[in-house]
Amino acid sequence: MAAVLEFEGVSKRYRSWFQRGRAVDALADFSLAVEPGEILGFLGPNGAGKTTAIHLALGFMRPSKGSGRMLGKPFGHAPTRARVGFLAENVALYHRPALKLIRFYGALNKLRDPELAQRAHAVLETMELEAVWDRNVGKFSRGMLQRVGLAQALVNDPELLILDEPTSALDPLARVAVRELLLGAKRAGKTVFLSSHLLSEIESICDRVAILHRGRLARMGRTAELLESRDKLDVTARGIPVTAFAGAQSLNGLVRFVIPKSQQRPALEKVWSLGGEVVSVYPERQSLEQIFIEFTGGEAVK
Amino acid sequence: MRPMWLIGGNLIREQRWLALVLAFYVLTMTVFLSRESRIAAGDVAFLVKQQAIYAVLFSAMLALSTIHNERKTRRILAVLSKSVTRGQYIGGLLLGIMVLISSYCALVFLAGAFLARRIDVPVVQVGWMMLVALVAALLAATIALVFASLLHPVLATAATGLIVALPMALEAVLGHRAELVLPVYSLSMTIARSTFDISWKVAGPMLAAGVAEAAVVGMLAVAVFSLKDIAVAVE
Numbered sequence: 001m002a003a004v005l006e007f008e009g010v011s012k013r014y015r016s017w018f019q020r021g022r023a024v025d026a027l028a029d030f031s032l033a034v035e036p037g038e039i040l041g042f043l044g045p046n047g048a049g050k051t052t053a054i055h056l057a058l059g060f061m062r063p064s065k066g067s068g069r070m071l072g073k074p075f076g077h078a079p080t081r082a083r084v085g086f087l088a089e090n091v092a093l094y095h096r097p098a099l100k101l102i103r104f105y106g107a108l109n110k111l112r113d114p115e116l117a118q119r120a121h122a123v124l125e126t127m128e129l130e131a132v133w134d135r136n137v138g139k140f141s142r143g144m145l146q147r148v149g150l151a152q153a154l155v156n157d158p159e160l161l162i163l164d165e166p167t168s169a170l171d172p173l174a175r176v177a178v179r180e181l182l183l184g185a186k187r188a189g190k191t192v193f194l195s196s197h198l199l200s201e202i203e204s205i206c207d208r209v210a211i212l213h214r215g216r217l218a219r220m221g222r223t224a225e226l227l228e229s230r231d232k233l234d235v236t237a238r239g240i241p242v243t244a245f246a247g248a249q250s251l252n253g254l255v256r257f258v259i260p261k262s263q264q265r266p267a268l269e270k271v272w273s274l275g276g277e278v279v280s281v282y283p284e285r286q287s288l289e290q291i292f293i294e295f296t297g298g299e300a301v302k
Numbered sequence: 303m304r305p306m307w308l309i310g311g312n313l314i315r316e317q318r319w320l321a322l323v324l325a326f327y328v329l330t331m332t333v334f335l336s337r338e339s340r341i342a343a344g345d346v347a348f349l350v351k352q353q354a355i356y357a358v359l360f361s362a363m364l365a366l367s368t369i370h371n372e373r374k375t376r377r378i379l380a381v382l383s384k385s386v387t388r389g390q391y392i393g394g395l396l397l398g399i400m401v402l403i404s405s406y407c408a409l410v411f412l413a414g415a416f417l418a419r420r421i422d423v424p425v426v427q428v429g430w431m432m433l434v435a436l437v438a439a440l441l442a443a444t445i446a447l448v449f450a451s452l453l454h455p456v457l458a459t460a461a462t463g464l465i466v467a468l469p470m471a472l473e474a475v476l477g478h479r480a481e482l483v484l485p486v487y488s489l490s491m492t493i494a495r496s497t498f499d500i501s502w503k504v505a506g507p508m509l510a511a512g513v514a515e516a517a518v519v520g521m522l523a524v525a526v527f528s529l530k531d532i533a534v535a536v537e
Contacts, residue, residue, distance in 0.1 A: 058383050061531035082385035092376035094312060107308055108384035152380060 002072060003033035004160050004191040005057060010066035012052050012215075026052040028215040029066070034160075034193055039186050041202035041223070042195040043288075044212035045296050050195045051089055053212070054164055057193075058086055071160060082109045085158035089165045089195075091149035095138030098129055102151050109156040116155075123151040126181065128174075142169040150178065161185060161192045167201060179205055199288040203227070209288070211295045218295040226291055231261050232284040235268075240276035258284050305386045309394025313368065314402055321402055324360070325409055328353060332413040336420070346417045347498060350428055353410040354435035354493045358486065361403045361439035362462060365446035368395055369527075370455045378532055388528040392451075396443060396520060403439045407432040423498050430500035431493055437512040438489035442466065444516045445484065447523040451530050482511040484519075 012027040027049045034040045044050045055061050057068060059076025073080040093101060102120040111119060124130045127147040132140075137148050146169045153161060161182075167175045175198075182192050182205055196202055202209060202223075209226055211219040219226065235257055242250040245267070248257035255276075259267045264281070271278050314321070331349055335341055372378040382391060414428035445465050449458035469487050472480040481488035485508045492505055 055533045060379065060382060060533035062529075078385050078387040078390075080385075081383060084383070086380075086383035088376060088379045088383075090376060093380055094316070094377060096315075104308060104312065105380060105384060108305055108381065108386055110304075110385055149380075156384075 002036075003069070004036050005032075005034040005068075005070050005162075005193055007032045007053065007057070007068045008066055010053070010056060010063045010068055012049070012056060012061070013064040025215050027056070027063075030212075030215065030217060031066075032210055032217060032220070034191060035208075036191055037186065037189050038207040039182060039192040039194060039205055041206035041209040042193060042212065043197075043199070043202060043209060043292055044218075047214075048212040048296075049215040050212055051164060052215075054086075054162055054193075054195060057162065058084070082156060083159045085153035085156065085161045085163075087146075087149045087153045087161075087163045087166050089168075091145050091169075093137055093145065093148060093152070095136055097134050098124060098137055098140075098148055098151075099133040101137055101148065102155050105152040106155040111156055119155050119157065123154045126154070127151045128177070143171060143174060146170055147174065150181075159190055161190060161194075163192065164195045165197065166194070167196065167198060175201065199292060203288040211292060213296045219291070223288075227285050227288065228283040230283075233259050233261055233264055234280075234282045234284045235259060235271075236279040236281075237271045237276045238279055240271055240274045244270065244274055244276075254279060305384075305390045306394040306397050309381065309386070309391060310396075310398030310401060313364075313395055313398030317364065317398075317402060320360075321406065324356070324406055328406075328409055328413050332417060335417055341417060341421050343421050343423060343498075346414065346421060346423070347496070349417070350410060350414040350431055351493055351496065353414075354407075354431050355490060357403050357407055357410070357432075357435045358438045358442050358490055360406070361399050362442040362446045362466075364399045364402070365395070365443040366450045366455050366458050366462065368399075369447070369450045370458075373532060376533070382532065389524040392447060392520070392524045392527050396447065396523075399443050400436075400440060403443075404436060407436050407439075418498075427496075427498035427500060430505065431496060431498075434489050434493055434500060434505050434509065437509050437516070438486050438493075441484065441489075441512045441516040441519065442486045444519040444523055445486070448519060448526055451523060451527040481508055484515055485512050 007030050010027055010030045011025065014024045014026055016022050030049070030053060042050055056063055057070050057075055058081065068075045070077070071080050071083055094104070096104065099120055102123060103116055106116045106120055121130070124133055127150055129144070129147055129151060132144070137145060140148065146166070150166060153163070167178050170178060179201060182194070185192055194202065194206065206223050208221065209223050210217060237255050238253055240255055242248050242255050244255070245257040245259070248255050268278055335345055335349065411428055411432045415425040418425050418428050446458065446462045449461040452458070453461060465484060466486045469480045469483050469485065472483055476483070489505070489508055489512060492500060492508065
């Protein structure tokens, strides 16, 4: 099946008119394909080029090199954007009553009444804004504004959702609601391209994760596979002393320890020789945070 | 066409306070003049000319500031993430500016006509002045949009000023024909020098050239804006 969003060797260099020598390579030979119906988490430290990639896809800027396609059309193809929903990192919207604003953005995407009216009310309800539909968004809190931003991205019932930090200003309850919304979109066959710094969020809902570092794709894979360590095993045993293995922990009569994969056989033989019993052996599960730090060289932490 | 009307309508809405202040000024001055027992033709001419020149200036200033403000506030991202081409965006801005300026010129025309009838000046002359102002405003706005797409507003203002003043420099080479080259200046001077005596013979060629050149410059503005990176990454 053709990719919904595809970057092919895309590079973007920001040049300064006045400081010719100070060009910045925001993206360098970046390739990525987002498959239909998946939620792809797009990670990277600040300055990695995530927003640049999104802006290129939407045609806000042109690549210095390479090309890309969105829903089968080259980046920047305006009619295709009617099938896309976009939420920018820092939501900036006109100061109008919420309903009128959503209708404005829906109309720009060629929606007409009565469908426009129905969709506008529906997305306001989904984002729990129906009680403030007539209030000017200029008076909204940041969290409410972000919900309006999500509502305008959803008003055209898009096939592809491109969300840049969609939950950064939301409270925990609203975050859960957005998570459910994205999972619902996936169930409905839609594709979600999700850039976020909230790693727990990415870990819990994304099918695949792409980690961008200094404009290059540092790591890409299925979330479950990424989280499984390739060279370490998590062993649980019973009937052995906790001191038998370095770093072992004891809990409810079980002893749990981590060993290199190459040490699997000697470690299990040691458990048996001590009269113990092996309960389970799993690849060690890392957190996305550990992987993120590993592939970005800890730059995000620094 | 609908996206252009939506974008234009939104611009009008954003500039509604400016429009109301201008309308209030025109109405106040009209009431003030009409209360005089003997209205001087010079006072009426001054009011109409002043508003006509304001119309040209406001159209250029709106064009110069709008794109910059939209980019600075990042509101442009939500608009251009929809099914809107760059051409429709520029067209929408121009449409909004011209609807605002046309409404303003219509108001000045009504006010000027009301006063002109009391001093026996043909109403059609007020109409000529407003028509000349409208064409000059259209051309000024398109020139300003070209530079506003490319440059910081300060530099864009300077560049627009230079281009508007270009016919003055060309006069030495082209003579009277220079007034047909981007005739914002020559149309404005036609208004400034008028003593309610504008005719098709005086202004016709400049009006025709102004409309045709506005179309060409407008297409240039679209081409320039289409090539422009409108969003610089926040990171």
